[in-house]
Amino acid sequence: MRDAMALPASDRPRGGLLPRIASAAVLAPAALAIVYFGTPLFEIALAAVAGILSWEWTRLCQSRRPSLLAALMTAVAVAAIVAVAMGHYALAAIAVSAGAIACLAIEGGERSRWMMAGALYVAAPLAAFEWIRVASPAGRDLALWLLVVIWASDTFAYVLGTTLGGPKLAPAISPKKTWAGLLGAVIGAGVAGALMAKMQGAGGVIAVAAVAGILGALGQGGDLLESAVKRHFNVKDASQIIPGHGGLMDRVDALMAAVVGVALARLTGWHGGAAW
DSSP: OOOOSSGGGSSSSOOOOHHHHHHHHHHHHHHHHHHOOTTTTHOOOOOHHHHHHHHHHHHHOSSHHHHHHHHHHHHHHHHHHHHHTTHHHHHHHHHHHHHHHHHHHHHHHGHHHHHHHHHHHHHHHHHHHHHHSSSSSTHHHHHHHHHHHHHHHHHHHHHHHHOOOOOEEEEEEEEEEEEEHHHHHHHHHHHHHHHHHTTTTTTTTHHHHHHHHHHHHHHHHHHHHHHHHHHHTTOOSOOOOOOOOTTTTHHHHHHHHHHHHHHHHHHHHHHOOOTT
C-alpha cells in the first residue's frame, strides 16, 4: 500500500475541533454563494469538485495509473455536467457510461472495477446536481434547500450520536455510527427541510419535511458507503486537503447520495412545495 494511505484508522487522527469549525465557516458560505449565483460559477465549481474527487478516489483505491485515471474521471464528469447544462441528457448518460468502461479497460487487473465504480461515483451525482440546479426555474431554491438539509442531517447525527451513544448502526463498517445518530440525521433533516421550505415560500411543508427525513437517512447511507470503501483499503480519510475534516469526499459523501435521491424523486414526479 502507498504509505500515505496505509495507516490504520486508529493511528491517524483527523485533527482538533477548531480546524473543523474554521474550515466549515469558510466552505459553507462559499458553497451557498456558488449555488445561489449559478452559471457559470456553479459549473466551474462542479468541475473543480470532480477533479478533487477523482484524485482522491484513485489515491484511495490505489490505482496503478492514478494520474491518468484521475484525469479521465474528471473529463468524464465535466463532459456529463456540460451535456446536462446544454440539455443533452442522453449524451450525458453516454459520456458517463463510456467513461466508466474506459476506466475499467485502462486500469486493468484487480483494481479495474474500482476505477469503473469511481467514474460512476464522481460523474453521476455531479451531473445530477447540475440537473437539479438548472432544469427548472426553482432549481436554485431546491439546491440550496438540499445543502441545508444535508448539513443539518450531519450535524444532528453527530450531536445525537455522541450524546446518546447506544447500539452501533454498522459496526463492521463504521464503528462510531449509532442508531441514535441515524435518528438524529432524520430529525435534523426533517426539521431543517421544513424550516427552509417555509422560508422559501414552498407549500406542503409536512410532505417536504418527510422527504427531507428520507434524504437524511439516505445521506447516512452515502456516508457508510464511503466508509466501506475506506475500510476495504484500510484508510482513515480520502485525503487531508481540508483541515480538521480530511478529504473532500469525506465531506460530500452524504450529499452525493442525497443528490441522486432528489434527482430520482424529481424524475418520478416529485415537485416539492408549490414554490418549486
